[in-house]
Amino acid sequence: MKALTWHGKSDVRCESVPDPKIQDGRDAIIKVTACAICGSDLHLFDGIMPTMEKGDVLGHETMGEVVEVGTHNTKLKVGDRVVVPFTIACGECFFCRNGFYSGCERSNPNAKQAEKLWGHSPAGLFGYSHMLGGFAGGQAEYMRVPYADVGPYRYQRDSRMSRCCSCQISSRQATWRPISATSKAERPLRYGAADRLANLQSRAHSCWALSG
C-alpha cells in the first residue's frame, strides 16, 4: 500500500509499504478515508522526537472504513465507518477503567523505553515514535487498529461526520481540561466551561483550540 513514511529531519516520503495485517483478535484493519497532518507531526518532521526510525509510517488523525476485523472483536463489523483516536487503549486496565485512556498501561509494548525517560509510560500512540509503541500511523491507505473494540468511534455513513473530516482536531484540542471529577456522573465535557476559556496562548495550534 501507499503511505507517508519518516526518513529523518525534513524527509517525509510517499512510498510503498507492506499492507497491515491483523495481529490480535481484537484488531481491525481500516481503509483510510481521510487523514490529517497535525502540528505535532511537525515535531517529527523537525527531527526532535527521539526513537523515530527510518520507514516509520506517520499519522495520528485518521478516519476510515473497517475492512477486516479480528476474531475476538465483537464491536466492529466490516463496512463500519470510524474515527480512530490517536491514543491506543485496552479499555480494561486501571487507567482505562478510570477514564484515563491515554495513560493505558497495556497498549505500549515499548513501555520500558518510555519509563527510562519519564518514570512511567503513557499509552501507545499511532505514528509517534518507538518509545510510544512504534505503531504504524494513518497517513496511509490502510491502518491496523489495535484494541479496536475500545477506541474507534462509529458514525453513520450519511451523517455530518462523513462530510467533516477533521473531527480529530476537536478531540486533540480537548486536552486542556481532561477528566477532573471523581465519578463518571461528574465527568461532563468540560474543556471550557468551568474556568471560562479566557486566553488562548498560541502559535502552532491556535485555530484548532478555537474550534472548541
Place this chain on the structure above:
Amino acid sequence: MLGAERVIAIDTVPERLALATKSGAITLDFMKEDIYERIQELTQGRGADACIDAVGTEPETKASVDSVIDRIKVATFMGTDRPHVLRQAIQCCRNFGTVSIVGVYGGMLDNIPMGSAINRGLTFRMAQTPVQHYLPKLMERIEKGEIDPSFVITHRATLDEGPDLYKTFRAKKDGCIKVVMKPFG
C-alpha cells in the same frame, strides 16, 4: 459554546489571526505587541482566568530573548525544550487560574516560573488527550451541527502530495492551516 465569555487568541500568522477574529476571538500578534501588557489591559490588571499553551516545544525563536537562549541551549545539547509559551502562560494567568498545556513537550524544561505558580495558586492541566473519553460527546455535537471543525481545513490532497504539504504546512506558506488527505480521493 461552553461558557467562555471572552477568548484572546495569540498568534502571528495572518491567516490564523483572521480565522480567530472571524470566530469571535480578540486577537493579539506576539511579534507586534507585548502579550503580558495587553492581557493585563484586557483583564483590568487581574490576568486571564485560564491560559492554554497550544504551542509546545517549538515556538517562534525571534519572538523573545528567552526563546533565543533556549534555542542556543537546545542546539548545544544543554537543554531539551523551548518553553517560552508556558512561561508566558504562567505569568499571564490570574491568581488561582488554570494553565493548560496542549502543546507537546518532551524532556526537561528550564526556567519555569514555579515561584509564580505556587505563590499564586495556579492549577496545571495537561495530558495527551484521553480521546476515548471525550470523543463520543464531541461527535454528538458534530452530528447535531453544534460544532463544525471543518472550517480549519485549508488544503485537501492525496497522499502523493503529502511530503510537499509537510513543507508547506511547516513554512506556513499558501495560507496553510490544516491539511486533510484522502488516500482514495
